[in-house]
Amino acid sequence: MQYLLLIYDDESKMAARDDAENQAIVQDYFAYTKALKDAGAFIAGDALKPTSTATSVRVRDGQRTTTDGPFAETAEALGGYYLIEAPDLDAAIAWAAKIPAAKSGTIEVRPIMVH
Amino acid sequence: MPTEDRFAQLYRREYGKVVAIVARILGGDLGRAEELAADAFTTAFERWPIEGEPENPGAWLVRVAKRRALDEQRRRQTRRDKSRAIAEEASLRAEERRARDAERSPNAPDERLALLFTCCHPALREEARVALTLRILGGLETEEIARAFLVPVPTMAQRLVRAKKKIREAGIPFRVPEGDELPPRLDDVRAVLYLIFNEGYRATADARLVRTELCEEAIARATMLDALMPDDAETLGLLALMRLHHARRDARVSGGKLVLLADQDRGRFHAEEIHLARAQLDRALSRRAPGPYQIQAAIAALHATAPSTEATDWRQIVILYGRLHALTGSPVVAVNRAVAIAMAEGPAVALPLLDALQDEPALHRYALLPAARADLLRRMARYDEARTAYAAAIARADQPLERAFLEEARAALPDVATT
Numbered sequence A: 001m002q003y004l005l006l007i008y009d010d011e012s013k014m015a016a017r018d019d020a021e022n023q024a025i026v027q028d029y030f031a032y033t034k035a036l037k038d039a040g041a042f043i044a045g046d047a048l049k050p051t052s053t054a055t056s057v058r059v060r061d062g063q064r065t066t067t068d069g070p071f072a073e074t075a076e077a078l079g080g081y082y083l084i085e086a087p088d089l090d091a092a093i094a095w096a097a098k099i100p101a102a103k104s105g106t107i108e109v110r111p112i113m114v115h
Numbered sequence B: 001m002p003t004e005d006r007f008a009q010l011y012r013r014e015y016g017k018v019v020a021i022v023a024r025i026l027g028g029d030l031g032r033a034e035e036l037a038a039d040a041f042t043t044a045f046e047r048w049p050i051e052g053e054p055e056n057p058g059a060w061l062v063r064v065a066k067r068r069a070l071d072e073q074r075r076r077q078t079r080r081d082k083s084r085a086i087a088e089e090a091s092l093r094a095e096e097r098r099a100r101d102a103e104r105s106p107n108a109p110d111e112r113l114a115l116l117f118t119c120c121h122p123a124l125r126e127e128a129r130v131a132l133t134l135r136i137l138g139g140l141e142t143e144e145i146a147r148a149f150l151v152p153v154p155t156m157a158q159r160l161v162r163a164k165k166k167i168r169e170a171g172i173p174f175r176v177p178e179g180d181e182l183p184p185r186l187d188d189v190r191a192v193l194y195l196i197f198n199e200g201y202r203a204t205a206d207a208r209l210v211r212t213e214l215c216e217e218a219i220a221r222a223t224m225l226d227a228l229m230p231d232d233a234e235t236l237g238l239l240a241l242m243r244l245h246h247a248r249r250d251a252r253v254s255g256g257k258l259v260l261l262a263d264q265d266r267g268r269f270h271a272e273e274i275h276l277a278r279a280q281l282d283r284a285l286s287r288r289a290p291g292p293y294q295i296q297a298a299i300a301a302l303h304a305t306a307p308s309t310e311a312t313d314w315r316q317i318v319i320l321y322g323r324l325h326a327l328t329g330s331p332v333v334a335v336n337r338a339v340a341i342a343m344a345e346g347p348a349v350a351l352p353l354l355d356a357l358q359d360e361p362a363l364h365r366y367a368l369l370p371a372a373r374a375d376l377l378r379r380m381a382r383y384d385e386a387r388t389a390y391a392a393a394i395a396r397a398d399q400p401l402e403r404a405f406l407e408e409a410r411a412a413l414p415d416v417a418t419t
Helices: A011-016 A019-038 A089-098 B004-025 B030-051 B057-078 B082-104 B112-119 B126-137 B142-148 B153-170 B179-201 B208-228 B233-246 B271-286 B292-305 B314-328 B331-345 B347-356 B368-379 B383-396 B400-411
Strands: A002-009 A042-047 A055-060 A063-068 A077-085 A106-111
Touching (some): A019 A042, A077 A089, A089 A106, B004 B112, B030 B057, B057 B082, B126 B208, B179 B208, B179 B233, B208 B233, B233 B271, B292 B314, B314 B331, B368 B400
Antiparallel strands (some): A002 A077, A002 A106
């Protein structure tokens, strides 16, 4: 089964970290991604630029509305994702728990729709 | 000729087993497993009045349901791509062989263990875990569960449907967790069982019968868990704890009113159940793996075996509550510890402890805190303050029997004007 792991974390915390801390986190993510790949579970993954760079788009009755900002202003913002292959939810949860941001934020685990 | 009662009994006893075995064959599809299990029972209800009940009704039901499940799996596979079908036919044959061997072997894994862990999976919301466990493992009808939780039947039915959908769509696996995963998942299971027990334990004058059923169901599930995963100290502790509480069931309510432990007729305690629970607690403690359920069971054992309130070993209970608080940090435990200190050393010593807990956010709706303060103030003859505290407790009491008890206690306070 394929699962999307959505990474939510407090952006202000990120901004408050110094270079050394950020470098350490980057290393943690490299190691995590490598572990996913070594296990044959990695399909895709990326960090996203912060919500300050987001744009929201809606089309209603043929009218397009474009707004500055993310879909929802939340304390924890969507900061990245991994798309993984896992045999079941328990395996997906185990991977989610290892994501560095799981310690401070929340990882949402969503199964990919199969047609 | 099997009677309706007999069928109801059989259903309660065997439903979980049949569902579990079929779920294993169907790769965890609980919804379909329930349908096939229901079909097997329907067939039994139709055929047995004519053919007579088989010698081993449970095995008969399992056999019929298994055969239909294997046929169904086979049919599902032939609809898919041929090359996969060949590989899957081989695995189906292996499954059939395993199923036949399991029928003969006394050591076949009891699939109800996997079923219990699935029903109590943390990805399901708590109310869903409780409902699923009662419905599938306990064989309780949706209507019974709805009545027990004071929820409309369609709501409970929806809850079950959504939970099974989540299991299917999110890929919750049908398995017993292993390695590091197991301890926290065991905690989850115990928490569900204790929730079910507590729901049954809260006495209500009218729904008593259903409530006792919940307590007995929780004890039955914990007994099953202990049998299938033996020698787990906290599981034994939980089992002992529930039995000890349950052993006092006939003394807790009298004349439609709640009776405090101090006033309970100890002659109405079920001595054999207390004896059994203490043996289980001893077995738990001998594992030298202390935990919160074992400590609570030890406290309950001291209460259940004391000849009277006065003769209860309150000092030991204070020590046990202290250990429990150190383990859990629970403010509720702190309140209970203060109540025990009041018994061991007098109300004046304990009152400041309760006062200090009044601002605890976790205790905002906890009726026992103001109720305990009221009782201590009453014992110290501070009747006006006691009256105020009882009022606060009554405002928080959501249980009719509990509320009635507190109102009576308040009304029994001496009027300051008459003293």
